[in-house]
Amino acid sequence: MARVGVVGIGHGVFGRRSDASVQELAFEAFRLALADAALEPAAIEATVIAAVPEYHKQRSIAGVVQEYLNLNPKPAWLTEVACASGSAAIRTAWMAIASGLHEVVAVIGCQKMTELDTPEILALMGRVGDVQWESTFGTTFPGYYALFARRHMHEFGTTAEQLALVAVKNHHYGALNEKALFRKEITLEKALASDPVASPMRVYDCCANADGAACLVFAAERRARAISRHPVWLDGVGCATASMSVLRRPDLTGLPSAVEASRQAHAMAGSTPRQVKVAEVHDCFTIAEIMAYEDLGFCAKGEGGAFIADRQAYIGGATPVNVDGGLKAKGHPIGATGVSMACEIVNQLRGEGSKRQVPDADLGLTHNVGGIGQYCFVNVYRRD
Amino acid sequence: MFEWFGRVSFCSHTKVTDFACHLRAGRLVASRCVACGHLAYPPRADCPACLSEDFTYHEISGRGTVHTYTRIDAAPAGFETLSPYVIGVVDLAETGRLLAWFGPSIPESEIAVGMPVQVVPRLFEEIEEIRVYYSLERPEAPGAGAV
Amino acid sequence: MKLGLEGQVALVTGGSRGIGAAIALEFARQGCDVALTCRGRLADAQAVAARVEALGRRALAVQTDVADLAAAEGTVGRVVNELGRLDILVCNAGITWDGVIWKMTEEQWDAVIDTNLKGYFTYNRAAAQVFKEQRRGKIVNVSSINGMRGKFAQSNYAAAKGGNIALTKTLARELGKFDVNVNAVAPGLVMTELAANMPQEFLNKAMNETVLGRIATAEEVAYVVVFLCSEFARHITGEVIKIDGGQYI
Numbered sequence: 001m002a003r004v005g006v007v008g009i010g011h012g013v014f015g016r017r018s019d020a021s022v023q024e025l026a027f028e029a030f031r032l033a034l035a036d037a038a039l040e041p042a043a044i045e046a047t048v049i050a051a052v053p054e055y056h057k058q059r060s061i062a063g064v065v066q067e068y069l070n071l072n073p074k075p076a077w078l079t080e081v082a083c084a085s086g087s088a089a090i091r092t093a094w095m096a097i098a099s100g101l102h103e104v105v106a107v108i109g110c111q112k113m114t115e116l117d118t119p120e121i122l123a124l125m126g127r128v129g130d131v132q133w134e135s136t137f138g139t140t141f142p143g144y145y146a147l148f149a150r151r152h153m154h155e156f157g158t159t160a161e162q163l164a165l166v167a168v169k170n171h172h173y174g175a176l177n178e179k180a181l182f183r184k185e186i187t188l189e190k191a192l193a194s195d196p197v198a199s200p201m202r203v204y205d206c207c208a209n210a211d212g213a214a215c216l217v218f219a220a221e222r223r224a225r226a227i228s229r230h231p232v233w234l235d236g237v238g239c240a241t242a243s244m245s246v247l248r249r250p251d252l253t254g255l256p257s258a259v260e261a262s263r264q265a266h267a268m269a270g271s272t273p274r275q276v277k278v279a280e281v282h283d284c285f286t287i288a289e290i291m292a293y294e295d296l297g298f299c300a301k302g303e304g305g306a307f308i309a310d311r312q313a314y315i316g317g318a319t320p321v322n323v324d325g326g327l328k329a330k331g332h333p334i335g336a337t338g339v340s341m342a343c344e345i346v347n348q349l350r351g352e353g354s355k356r357q358v359p360d361a362d363l364g365l366t367h368n369v370g371g372i373g374q375y376c377f378v379n380v381y382r383r384d
Numbered sequence: 385m386f387e388w389f390g391r392v393s394f395c396s397h398t399k400v401t402d403f404a405c406h407l408r409a410g411r412l413v414a415s416r417c418v419a420c421g422h423l424a425y426p427p428r429a430d431c432p433a434c435l436s437e438d439f440t441y442h443e444i445s446g447r448g449t450v451h452t453y454t455r456i457d458a459a460p461a462g463f464e465t466l467s468p469y470v471i472g473v474v475d476l477a478e479t480g481r482l483l484a485w486f487g488p489s490i491p492e493s494e495i496a497v498g499m500p501v502q503v504v505p506r507l508f509e510e511i512e513e514i515r516v517y518y519s520l521e522r523p524e525a526p527g528a529g530a531v
Numbered sequence: 532m533k534l535g536l537e538g539q540v541a542l543v544t545g546g547s548r549g550i551g552a553a554i555a556l557e558f559a560r561q562g563c564d565v566a567l568t569c570r571g572r573l574a575d576a577q578a579v580a581a582r583v584e585a586l587g588r589r590a591l592a593v594q595t596d597v598a599d600l601a602a603a604e605g606t607v608g609r610v611v612n613e614l615g616r617l618d619i620l621v622c623n624a625g626i627t628w629d630g631v632i633w634k635m636t637e638e639q640w641d642a643v644i645d646t647n648l649k650g651y652f653t654y655n656r657a658a659a660q661v662f663k664e665q666r667r668g669k670i671v672n673v674s675s676i677n678g679m680r681g682k683f684a685q686s687n688y689a690a691a692k693g694g695n696i697a698l699t700k701t702l703a704r705e706l707g708k709f710d711v712n713v714n715a716v717a718p719g720l721v722m723t724e725l726a727a728n729m730p731q732e733f734l735n736k737a738m739n740e741t742v743l744g745r746i747a748t749a750e751e752v753a754y755v756v757v758f759l760c761s762e763f764a765r766h767i768t769g770e771v772i773k774i775d776g777g778q779y780i
Contacts, residue, residue, distance in 0.1 A: 119461060122461040123460065123461035123462075125461070126392070126460025127394060131395055132394070132395040133482075133483065135460075136391060136395075137390060137485055137517070138391060138460055138462070138466065138469060138471070139456075139460075139471060139483070140456060143471060147453070147471070149454075151497065154497040197457055198456045200454075201454075245426075246473060246481075246483070247426060247481040247482065247483060252451065252452055252473070507708055507709070
């Protein structure tokens with residue numbers, strides 16, 4: 001199988017983009033990625049598009065994006081696994097290139113979330129989990145992670161303060177990321193005083209909806225080395241699923257899909273968690289990042305609270321995590337998030353992270369979760 | 385009549401539609417595979433163990449322990465008038481898990497992971513339509529175990 | 532006709548004479564224990580109770596003001612305690628106090644509304660608590676065709692009797708999910724002790740209004756009431772059955 005590398009990245013501004021349609025947002029990121037790769041559009045052989053359709057008025061998103069990017073008649077399709085759609089698109093592109101079917105594939109994660117009005121969004125919010133046995137009782141996305149947080153606190157003594165410290169860190173780095181939705185630091189006190197959403201979680205424990213797009217261009221090794229002076233290799237791809245329903249997951253203090261996806265990715269890349277120099281994890285909620293430290297092996301099970309409290313996830317710590325602000329500060333345009341994570345890792349491995357550069361970043365990891373953990377994709381990247 | 389189940393129904397088409405009829409009659413039921421005996425809660429028509437589609441309903445006690453819980457302050461559409469409400473995830477004595485609201489016998493301040501509860505079948509009384517649900521009550525509370 | 536009501540307990544308000552007494556006795560014949568209320572005629576109520584007991588059933592006569600909610604709840608509680616259960620409520624207690632509107636006093640209005648309408652609210656409410664908990668019950672509210680049509684000099688009575696019907700329909704909706712049937716009967720003129728004292732020309736006029744050329748007996752109202760409380764009428768609820776010989780079609 002061919003080795004697969006990233007030769008171009010493009011990241012649009014995440015935020016309330018009432019100035020643009022989803023295809024226009026996609027074009028912003030696409031343009032940047034092509035410029036970064038110094039490629040013409042004609043070089044793109046196929047496009048894998050990541051978006052979550054139910055937030056758009058336009059049906060068949062992949063079709064309008066491919067058209068607007070002026071890439072007809074090249075192949076294009078959508079991958080959708082909730083918040084992990086971006087990574088699913090990346091895995092698909094990897095498969096397309098590793099198999100030899102294509103040599104250059106673009107991945108575009110794009111998402112509008114602000115096209116819907118509040119009642120429509122509130123209605124969607126209530127259908128995140130198993131609608132047959134759970135949504136009928138008014139469960140919500142934060143509600144599920146709150147159930148995890150409560151159990152984590154019960155089993156390991158994790159505190160509300162430790163949860164809030166994750167948000168403090170991510171806002172610290174988001175303030176340095178001009179593509180992020182939120183560009184201001186926050187204090188621990190402010191986080192702990194924010195309104196309750198689903199106990200024990202408060203507003204500052206939760207990521208925000210946003211619009212945005214990001215793009216990656218992948219190429220097979222031979223072409224990658226010709227196109228780019230600093231290709232970054234996608235050497236490990238892992239993916240696993242778990243039950244949608246929390247009623248069928250024995251352990252609610254971690255995501256079994258993440259543990260398995262991580263194992264697969266490292267096995268394929270020949271790497272270990274210790275070797276990860278910089279990571280992008282799915283902090284849809286603060287507890288999610290704490291569970292990720294544990295699921296990904298950055299610390300022992302139950303020690304995630306101590307990991308953040310001891311600043312081990314900051315630059316200078318054992319494993320810097322989400323040094324671009326994470327979902328918390330960037331915002332979470334669902335389909336784009338996985339691609340955004342990869343863009344940051346590629347930046348870091350190229351040494352182009354500037355004020356947020358992790359020193360000697362030679363191995364990076366992305367951890368992208370769909371919904372409440374029914375899907376997880378972990379990818380391991382390496383530079384030459 | 386699965387559309388009777390829950391505050392808002394998102395699922396009216398299911399092979400286990402009679403679950404709601406049993407609940408209306410005051411019975412909490414799991415599914416039992418006729419071919420291999422596999423017991424499941426929530427009930428399901430298709431056996432995960434042997435793939436058979438032949439199942440019966442089997443009444444369970446409703447006893448369980450609290451695995452985790454949360455109070456929802458920001459409610460989704462259709463639940464605004466009920467919020468805040470506390471949701472519990474319960475490990476059932478016989479098999480499986482169940483998610484439900486805590487009921488009047490357990491105020492929020494008394495909820496603890498690991499506490500024993502009784503799942504009690506309920507009707508939404510003050511609305512016109514027939515809608516059924518269940519709540520988590522103290523095992524010794526009056527009405528616990530009654531319809 | 533055997534209706535399968537053996538062993539059940541019925542409460543009839545205004546059961547000391549007339550339609551109420553006939554209803555009480557018919558329930559007894561059907562095998563029910565019977566409780567009945569009266570306002571002033573305790574001796575008459577006790578006589579009805581004695582006839583119930585003579586039929587081999589238990590009886591309870593209670594003197595009370597039906598418009599008093601706390602008293603109604605007390606009476607229902609007493610029935611459940613002393614007779615062991617409550618399956619059937621028949622609200623029947625009623626008075627007339629006629630007068631044209633421009634002369635009707637507040638006292639006339641209030642008295643009729645209190646006994647005939649509020650006195651149905653109190654007992655329906657008290658029984659609903661019991662029926663709702665046990666997921667079983669039958670309620671029959673005795674109304675009148677004069678609650679369905681205008682009757683000269685009976686604005687207070689018509690308002691109350693019309694109100695009984697609206698109450699019945701609403702409660703049918705509210706209590707249906709608990710398997711409780713709520714119906715009304717609307718008699719026309721019924722030959723009771725009260726009616727017997729009316730002038731003959733009044734009785735003739737009423738008889739001529741009917742298409743059957745006759746006046747109902749109190750038993751003929753009772754038969755319909757007990758039927759509505761049986762499982763044969765399981766699927767009837769929110770209904771008003773006239774028992775008027777076609778007096779008002």
